[in-house]
Amino acid sequence: MASVIGGTGSFFGPWKENHAWAQGAKPIKLGLTCDASGQYGNSGQDDFRGIKMAIDEFNAKGGVLGRQISFITADTETTPATGSRVAERFITREDCTILIGALHSGVANAITQVAGKYGVIYMNTNSSAPSEAGENCSRVKFVWDGNGTNFSKASVKNAVDSIGKNWMLLTNDYVWGHTTSAATKAQVEAAGGKIIDNLLVPQNTRDFTAYLLKIQQAKPDVVATAIGGDDIKALREQVAQLKLDGKPAWINNQQDWPDVWGAPDSLFGVFGTTWYHKLQLPGVAEFVRKWQAANKDGPIPVPGNVSYNGYMSTRELLRAIERAGSTNNVKIIRELENLKVSATDRMQHFDAYMDPMTHQMQQTIYLARRNAKPADSTDLFEIISWTEPKSAADDAAPGKCKLTPYEQVPTVDS
Numbered sequence: 001m002a003s004v005i006g007g008t009g010s011f012f013g014p015w016k017e018n019h020a021w022a023q024g025a026k027p028i029k030l031g032l033t034c035d036a037s038g039q040y041g042n043s044g045q046d047d048f049r050g051i052k053m054a055i056d057e058f059n060a061k062g063g064v065l066g067r068q069i070s071f072i073t074a075d076t077e078t079t080p081a082t083g084s085r086v087a088e089r090f091i092t093r094e095d096c097t098i099l100i101g102a103l104h105s106g107v108a109n110a111i112t113q114v115a116g117k118y119g120v121i122y123m124n125t126n127s128s129a130p131s132e133a134g135e136n137c138s139r140v141k142f143v144w145d146g147n148g149t150n151f152s153k154a155s156v157k158n159a160v161d162s163i164g165k166n167w168m169l170l171t172n173d174y175v176w177g178h179t180t181s182a183a184t185k186a187q188v189e190a191a192g193g194k195i196i197d198n199l200l201v202p203q204n205t206r207d208f209t210a211y212l213l214k215i216q217q218a219k220p221d222v223v224a225t226a227i228g229g230d231d232i233k234a235l236r237e238q239v240a241q242l243k244l245d246g247k248p249a250w251i252n253n254q255q256d257w258p259d260v261w262g263a264p265d266s267l268f269g270v271f272g273t274t275w276y277h278k279l280q281l282p283g284v285a286e287f288v289r290k291w292q293a294a295n296k297d298g299p300i301p302v303p304g305n306v307s308y309n310g311y312m313s314t315r316e317l318l319r320a321i322e323r324a325g326s327t328n329n330v331k332i333i334r335e336l337e338n339l340k341v342s343a344t345d346r347m348q349h350f351d352a353y354m355d356p357m358t359h360q361m362q363q364t365i366y367l368a369r370r371n372a373k374p375a376d377s378t379d380l381f382e383i384i385s386w387t388e389p390k391s392a393a394d395d396a397a398p399g400k401c402k403l404t405p406y407e408q409v410p411t412v413d414s
Contacts, residue, residue, distance in 0.1 A: 038078025050310030148180025164221025257304020
């Protein structure tokens with residue numbers, strides 16, 4: 001890796017590093033594992049914007065424990081192999097003691113394995129496979145996004161009761177798609193519905209014609225999708241072209257803001273999110289203004305759920321270090337396991353908390369649809385419901401998650 005010359009410069013290449021600390025003070029160095037290419041490249045960079053905003057805020061007020069925060073970031077390319085290599089290099093060659101960032105759940109799981117080997121804390125900002133806080137949980141990992149089960153619990157029963165019992169699933173063929181569709185299937189069957197087919201879609205699919213023809217022939221009441229990133233943008237455009245966006249009804253498990261902003265005219269159906277920049281809640285307008293000031297030249301004019309999760313996870317990490325009064329990994333982990341955040345501080349409708357058994361943030365889950373009466377060009381969502389954390393909780397996760405005892409976690413200190 002090329003090194004940075006001088007104390008305040010930046011190197012822009014395959015690896016990008018930020019040095020902005022005061023002379024003489026050793027910084028706390030973070031490794032940002034954000035995609036910059038591949039299926040979640042756009043979302044990965046939106047994640048980065050939120051993470052960096054939180055870092056800059058803390059550095060502006062003196063850092064944490066009297067130390068500035070530095071970071072290094074590299075493109076994980078939305079592939080588990082690259083994510084694993086980046087994590088290994090950040091820890092063993094760049095002295096990063098904390099890792100942050102991920103969209104693709106396969107990448108997140110790969111990073112988790114590396115972080116767990118060294119005892120390095122890993123903040124999974126935006127990967128939402130139920131397995132991330134279930135069978136793939138880790139003592140060193142904290143999961144900040146809502147997952148497929150959370151969104152299914154907020155949406156499925158009402159849809160079975162009000163729309164119909166015959167459902168089809170459209171599933172991205174990797175861990176997030178599989179676990180999300182499994183969660184939807186369980187909710188549908190618990191509500192008295194049935195799954196008449198589950199169509200597996202390879203990642204990076206751009207032509208959905210064959211799948212949509214099967215849906216036309218089967219005539220389900222509802223199609224529930226677990227399609228993400230650039231794939232969901234292509235799917236939405238083709239659904240609109242075939243005029244399938246009215247019947248059957250569609251439930252798109254979660255819509256990440258960078259995917260919506262890239263193709264807003266094709267937005268249809270009901271979908272989940274964890275945050276929206278037009279929520280009429282304390283702090284939202286101020287947060288949006290600060291984010292816009294920090295990202296004047298960015299491709300997206302307002303923050304969405306991905307940037308929000310990146311910001312919140314990093315802010316709470318740095319606060320946890322402050323409360324711990326230490327950079328010892330186990331002390332920080334214990335602080336995060338006891339984390340509670342008020343609704344006002346989270347800019348959501350309900351108080352949130354970290355589940356100490358699974359390390360997933362339990363938070364308000366929103367359902368939305370396309371806004372037919374937007375207040376401005378960014379007002380794409382109409383929020384139609386908000387579900388409190390206990391009603392959307394993934395009840396199966398604690399039984400699947402086996403956390404390593406503290407005494408078996410390698411000691412890490414910055």
